[in-house]
Amino acid sequence: MTHSAVAHHTSMGLDSRKMAFWTFIGSECLLFGTLISTYLIYKGKSVVGPYPHEILNIPFTSVSTFDLLLSSLVMVLALAAVQRGDMKWAKIWLLSTALLGLVFLGGQVIEFTEFVHKGLTLQTNLFGCTFFVLTGTHGAHVAVGVLWLLTLWVRAVQGKLGPANAMTVEITGLYWHFVDVVWIVIFTVVYLIQ
């Protein structure tokens, strides 16, 4: 995103893009809130199996969760590197964040495939409907984040990303951390509290 017409002076002293992004995150909270609520409302309402406790693989998903948490740490390092103008490490950390996101998505593909083999599809029961739509929506958000991070990485490689664009990287980071926090809620609600 490029600058708004009057980006430099703002009434609240907060960059307009950053403020817009916070309102977007607020809106996303309602989106995921609705999905998670629906999951909880339909919990235990499936009339046929497989049921969550038969199929959810907590150790495997714990590793995915750790991977995503790690990516948030790396994202912080990427922003710090951009802010101090260290573009060598900025490139490394941006690419690492994207790769960790890809690893998470890979884990989700493996998990979904395994579930389908064990007889849980979108159409099987309410658990299948709510689980796949909730975690799939989250996965789509991760995929958008990966695309965004790779775009920044390409810009950095082209030499078009520098400390002047630190706000862009900061907003990418906001998005990435938000998606991470949502996953922590999903992991807790869906996997840990069965």
Next chain:
Amino acid sequence: MSQRAAPAAPAALAAQMTHGPTGLKAWLTTTDHKRIGLLYFWTAFGFFLIGGIEALMIRAQLAQPNGHLVSAETYNQLFTMHGTTMVFLALMPLSAAFFNYIIPLQIGARDVAFPRLNAFSYWVFLSGGLFLNASWLTGPLFHAGMLNVAPDGGWFGYANLTERQFSPGPNIDFWLLGLQILGIASLAAGFNFIVTILNLRAPGMKMMRLPTFTWMTLVTQFLIITAFPVITVALVFVMFDRFFGTHFYVHQAGATPLLWQHLFWLFGHPEVYILILPAMGIVSEVLPTFSRKPLFGYPVVVYSGILIGFMGWGVWSHHMFAVGLGPIADSVFAATTMLIAVPTGVKIFNWIATLWGGDIHGTTALHFAVGFIAMFIIGGLSGVSHASPPADLQQTDTYYVVAHIHYVLFGGTIMGLFAGMYYWWPKMTGRLLSEPLGKLHFWLQFVGMNLAFFPMHLIGLLGMPRRIYTYGPELGVSDLNLVSTVGAFLIGLSILVFVFNMWRTSRHGQRASNDPWRGATLEWSIASPPPVYNFSVIPTVTGRLPRWHTERHPAIQDPPAVPPAPIHVPGGSWWPMVAALGLPIMALSALTHTLWIVFVGVAVLLFGIYRWAFEPFEV
């Protein structure tokens, strides 16, 4: 970011800069909030006329018992599209037209925070509206006749009627895909206007100096960005049920179709305030101007608006008393519903007190504003009567509810929007609408709407159900229905008078000065219509009524007509429109069950976004 620095001083160059580029390309690529406001206005007014024609067909069908003008199937499509069109394609975007045109002017800004995102909102809205209405004509593509595949499940689209099993045709697909597209337009505009209002205020324009219309817009935008995700998810569930065979609303799978009602009304009740708060804001501008008095109790009006925004989230189940949620839920929602009438009532007393003892100027805008108060009181009172579950059970699904919603949304929102049109028309077009024609419009509409909608209270209490395409003479409501139909056609006539007024004004209308009404707010300090940069010098605000001389503050100076220094004006862009085009392409894919089209849509969307993100934003 590089922007064109316009040359300074010489009068000829300044005049060129004032008007901005013209021609089709300039409109298609515009990022000017004023032009986008006009695009919103004309598009929404067109949809308003379509929705009105649908209403007249409904009323023509119901003029006589056992009417046979349209079939039951067509009637279902008519009332569904009438409701959907009026809510999403007429009232919301007509409000958006004023947000776009007026908000930057009221806060002393040169544009919105994100001009290209603003253009994106408009193009997405347009494509969503065209997509929905394409359903009237595209029947042959689905091996059905014309007028056969328009949405027919009601504007509320209750599950499980919307499941593929009960609605196998493309009708519901048009509806839910169209609403998803429109939701994206509203969300994007919501983020944009929140940031604009919070961040682009002129120096000295503190939050408690914001004009009331701007305040109500801010509350509305917060409601939009919180309420729309809920219906987005609810519609995603319908999409998955219809396209991928899930069971979100399928009883046999253990699900409950009531989930839809909860999610829809969790969105739907804030939506009611999304529709009415902008009109309340407009009325709060018009009344002080034509009473020559500051708004009575400005802070209380603002706080009431904020309170309505919060409380609007706690009343949704009053749409569901007939479901049987149990005495505790019914009691709680009855109490919250009665409570929300309090801040609304506070506002009504504030408006009346604003008029009290004022130096009243009986313009057409003031007629509509006072009409708003009177009609909204009637709608509010019938609303309080639904708040009581025992009474509501008598009224549910009868014409009494139709009477209520039309007193609130026609008598309220439409009256308020017309007050805004007569008030801001000179600012937006540079010409004053004819006052005699305006008053004729007002009285025809006022009498027409009361003839059309008041009998519906009685029709409903006598037992006529809504959404049924005909009725028998033995029900004893034939005469009342005829009166209602006559009223509806009077409304239609009043709208024709307004259209004639607009046409006549564009040719012979009196030229408007900067400030034909002696308004207090900043939009009246600049030319009508404003130059492309709005303010030659950004004003410094010292009080809540900057252009009025009050006990505490002298009036501020209007900015000079010619800018003393060069002004940066952002140029146009094609990419918001290109990105917006990706969305209806994706919807087309779902509609036709053709997978490859979705990849085209995603590619167009991504292409548009990337070009948008990396273009140097300049002329």
